[in-house]
Structures are given as C-alpha cells and as structure tokens.
Amino acid sequence: MKAKVLKLIKIPFIRNVAIMASGTALAQAITMALSPLITRIYGPEAFGILGVFVAITGIVAPLAALTYPIAIVLPKREDHAKGLMRLSLYISILIASFVAIILSVFNENIVNLFNIESVAPYLYLIPVVILCAGFLQVVEQWLIRKKQFRISANASIIQAVLLQGGKVVAGLFFPVASILIIFTAFGEGIKALFMALFTSKFEVNKIRASSNCEKINLNMIAKKYVDFPKYRAPEVLFNAISQSLPVLMLASFFGPSSVGFYTIGRSVLSMPTILIGKSVGDVFYPRISDAEKSGEDLLQLIKKATLMLGIIGILPFGIIILFGPVLFSFIFGPHWLVAGEYARWIALWSFFGFINIPSVRALPVLGAQSFHLKFTILMLLTRIIVLAIGYYAFSSDQIAVALFGISGAVLNVFLILSTLKISKIYLTANTDQ
Known part of the structure; x- marks a missing residue:
C-alpha cells in the first residue's frame, strides 16, 4: 500500500494537485473553523448585505483584464506570455480608472436604478476590487504556467489567516456588514501580494526583463489572443451574472435575510470546489495544454479527471x-436552519459544477470558447426563468432556490457531455491530419 502511494505521488499531475490541495485544505480548515464564530458575530442580515456586494463585484472582477490572463498559460514563447502579463495589467488599470470615474459621476443613479441602497456606501470599493482581481489573475496564471503551485498554496493559507482572523477580531468591536465588505474587497489583493512576494527573485527578474530586452508588440499579442476578450470575456460576464443572479433576485423578491441564507449556504458548498476542484483545474489546465501540443488523447484526459472529481465529490455534497438543515442549525446556530434547506438544492447544482471543472478548463484548448459563450447565455436565461417562476408562481424562496439548483445540475451535465463530444471531434480531426 505504501509503495502504491509513493508511486502515485511521483506522478507530476497527482503531486501538483496534492501540493495545491494541501495548501488550500489548510486555508479552508481555517475558514471552516472560524465560520461558526463569524456567523454568530454578524448574523444573517450582515451576510445579506455582504452577499449583495459580492454579487456586484463578482460580475465586474472577472473582467478586470478582459480574460487575457487566462491565455498566459498557452504561448510556447516565453516573451509572448510576458507580453500578455503586461497587457493584462494595463487593461486592469484602465478598467478600474474608468469604473472609478463612472461611480463618481453616476453613483446615486446606479443605486436607484438597481435598488441597492444597502451597499451604496461601498460601491467606491469596486475599482479596488478590480485592481486586486487583475493583479491576482496575472500572478496566478503566471505561477500556473511555471508550475509553481506551492507558492499559490502558501499564499492561500496566509490569506485565510489574515481575512478570517481579521473578521473575528474586528467583529468583536464592530459587528457590522462594513467589516465583512472591507476585508472581502482587499482579499484577492492580499493573496496576489503574497504570491508576488513568494515568487523567487530569479522569476521576478525574468518577468521584469521582458520590459528591458526585446520589446513585445502588445497590439500583436492582443490580436493573436483576441478570442479571449471576444468569446471568453462575454462568457465570463454572463457566467458572473448567472452566479450573482440568485443574490440579486432573492434580495429583490424576498429581502436581505433570504440573501444571507443563500450566501452562507453557497459559501459552505463552494468549499469542496475551492479545496479540490480549483486545485485540479489549475493543474489540469497546463497539463491539457501540454497534451494538446504533444498530440495526446484529450478525450481520455477529460474523462479521467471528471470521473476522479465525481468520486471525490459524491460524499461531501451527498x-x-x-442532512443540510440539521447540520446548518447545529454548526451555525438555530436561526440558520433555512440556510440548510437552501444548501440541499445548492449542493445538487454544486456537485455537477464541481465535476465539470476539467471540461471548462479544456474548452479554450479545444478552441470551443464560442460554444462556452452560447452555453453560458443559455444558463443565464434558464436561471432568470426558474427564479421568476419560484417567486411569481409559488411566492416561495425555497422553491425558487430548488428550481435554481435542479436547472444548474441539468445544464452542467449537458456541458460535460458536450465537451466530451467536442474533444472526440477534435481528436478525430487531428488524427486525420
């Protein structure tokens, strides 16, 4: 048995996933250990306000660099990857500046238009979130390209200690939503900062050297990877709206407490994805990119990774x-019982979202970003419809969340099957060449 374990550890993919997962596991352990205390300090309404803020920033933050950072892993040439880094940072600064100007002029109009008075004082933090997100995306993808997974793992641990510990300490004196929001706004920036600090001096100098040696034409780089802002950026936008939709619609239909129940339920159910799914995805992306370059069977890679995540995910989500209601009321307190009911249906959707990670990471490599965009638009429209049915036909927040969870599960199964079909066609086309 020991020999088999040692043999598995020697496999680069398994070893890298283990490194990422171990760091993320410790970070999540810290988060889980402090969550019962944090939920008791702040309460459902504070989490509801936080949920609305996260829903808004969750839409704009992924677009901080128009998804160009995702392409950093792909180029064969190192100078092209560095050019993508510079391009991404410039775009992030421009977008953050533009948003800051818009908010300074139209803040009140935006608040009234979207009926978000509860988060009006915090909207000026959005440019900060955009800058932090852009910085994190660039550093994270560079480390994925260089397979420096240990740095990402260590940064995740420090981020968890500072953020969750800070929420507890500050909450003892000021148990208000603004504390949660401020820590959340700077969270990605803190992680990115420590990632950059932990990157070796040699690597930092190599990155800086890109501006000193042969100048890379950023216009050429932007055009070469234009599929990312053209297809991936709209997909990310629609997906972010789709993820934030329940929060915004529940806030409008049922009030902040309902959003608080959803937010804590979604936070708990995202832990397996953050712990294992993201680790697998971050390692799988450069792995399948390398496999495509060397002519390996991408279909089998996707199948194996999906099956592995299915085996891992069945227990926690199941x-x-x-037992969602019983567990939530016991861990977080009796006033979080409804969150457990929500969590049952969120878990159904989250499980299939968890196992579709290899498919999502494979789509850029398969040249199927156009399909991904169409799928995400379909998912967004479906979610709008089912949440509206839950409110207008049943006047029930729990039925709305249940329909949301079921539709998410069905659509994620469709995505996995479609990706497998696309990878089979891709394999056949490359074999015939």
Whole structure:
C-alpha cells in the first residue's frame, strides 16, 4: 500500500494537485473553523448585505483584464506570455480608472436604478476590487504556467489567516456588514501580494526583463489572443451574472435575510470546489495544454479527471443533500436552519459544477470558447426563468432556490457531455491530419 502511494505521488499531475490541495485544505480548515464564530458575530442580515456586494463585484472582477490572463498559460514563447502579463495589467488599470470615474459621476443613479441602497456606501470599493482581481489573475496564471503551485498554496493559507482572523477580531468591536465588505474587497489583493512576494527573485527578474530586452508588440499579442476578450470575456460576464443572479433576485423578491441564507449556504458548498476542484483545474489546465501540443488523447484526459472529481465529490455534497438543515442549525446556530434547506438544492447544482471543472478548463484548448459563450447565455436565461417562476408562481424562496439548483445540475451535465463530444471531434480531426 505504501509503495502504491509513493508511486502515485511521483506522478507530476497527482503531486501538483496534492501540493495545491494541501495548501488550500489548510486555508479552508481555517475558514471552516472560524465560520461558526463569524456567523454568530454578524448574523444573517450582515451576510445579506455582504452577499449583495459580492454579487456586484463578482460580475465586474472577472473582467478586470478582459480574460487575457487566462491565455498566459498557452504561448510556447516565453516573451509572448510576458507580453500578455503586461497587457493584462494595463487593461486592469484602465478598467478600474474608468469604473472609478463612472461611480463618481453616476453613483446615486446606479443605486436607484438597481435598488441597492444597502451597499451604496461601498460601491467606491469596486475599482479596488478590480485592481486586486487583475493583479491576482496575472500572478496566478503566471505561477500556473511555471508550475509553481506551492507558492499559490502558501499564499492561500496566509490569506485565510489574515481575512478570517481579521473578521473575528474586528467583529468583536464592530459587528457590522462594513467589516465583512472591507476585508472581502482587499482579499484577492492580499493573496496576489503574497504570491508576488513568494515568487523567487530569479522569476521576478525574468518577468521584469521582458520590459528591458526585446520589446513585445502588445497590439500583436492582443490580436493573436483576441478570442479571449471576444468569446471568453462575454462568457465570463454572463457566467458572473448567472452566479450573482440568485443574490440579486432573492434580495429583490424576498429581502436581505433570504440573501444571507443563500450566501452562507453557497459559501459552505463552494468549499469542496475551492479545496479540490480549483486545485485540479489549475493543474489540469497546463497539463491539457501540454497534451494538446504533444498530440495526446484529450478525450481520455477529460474523462479521467471528471470521473476522479465525481468520486471525490459524491460524499461531501451527498451529506449536505441528506442532512443540510440539521447540520446548518447545529454548526451555525438555530436561526440558520433555512440556510440548510437552501444548501440541499445548492449542493445538487454544486456537485455537477464541481465535476465539470476539467471540461471548462479544456474548452479554450479545444478552441470551443464560442460554444462556452452560447452555453453560458443559455444558463443565464434558464436561471432568470426558474427564479421568476419560484417567486411569481409559488411566492416561495425555497422553491425558487430548488428550481435554481435542479436547472444548474441539468445544464452542467449537458456541458460535460458536450465537451466530451467536442474533444472526440477534435481528436478525430487531428488524427486525420
């Protein structure tokens, strides 16, 4: 048995996933250990306000650099990857500046238009979130390209200690939503800062050297990877709206407490994805990119990774589906019982979202970003419809969340099957060449 374990660890993919997962596991352990205390300090309404803020920033933050950072892993030439880094940072600064100007002029109009008075004082933090997100995306993708997974893992641990510990300490004196929002706004920036600090001096100098040696034409780089802002950026936008939709619609239909229940339920159910799914995805992306360059069977890679995540995810998500209300009321307190009911249905959607990670990471490599955009638009429209049905037809927040969870599960299964079909066609086309 020991020999088999040692043999598995020697496989680069397994070793890299283990490195990422171990750091993320410790970070999530810190988060989980402090979550019961944090939920008791702040309460559902504070989490509801936080949920609205996260829903808004969750739409704009992924677009901080128009998804150009995702392309950093792909180029064969190192100077092209560095050019993408510079391009991404410039775009992030421009977008953050533009948003800051818009907010300074139209803040009140935006608040009234979207009926978000509860977060009006915090909208000026959005440019900060955009800058932090852009910085994180660039550093994260560079480290993925260089396979420096240990740095990402260590940064995740420090981020968890500072953010969750800070929420507890500050909450003892000021148990208000603004504390949660401020820590959240700077969270990605803190992680990116420590990633950059932990990157070796040699690597930092190599990155800086890109501006001193042969100048890379950023216009050429932007055009070469134009598929990312053309297809991936709209997909990311629609997906972010789709993820934030329940929060915004529940806030409008049922009030902030309902958003608080959803937010804590979604936070708990995202832990397996953050712990294992993201680790697998971050390692799988450069792995499948390298496999495509060397002519390996991408279909089998996607199948194996999906099956592995299915085996891992069935237990944690299954437990929430069966015992959600009991667990939530016991861990977080009796006033979070409804969050457990929400979590049952969120778990159904989250499980299939968890196992579709290899498919999502494979689509850029397969040249299927156009399909991904169309799929995300379909998912967004479906979610709008089912949440509206839950409110207008049943006047029930729990039915709305249940319909949301079921539709998410069905659509994620469709995405996985479609990706497998696309990878089969891709394999056949490359074999015939």
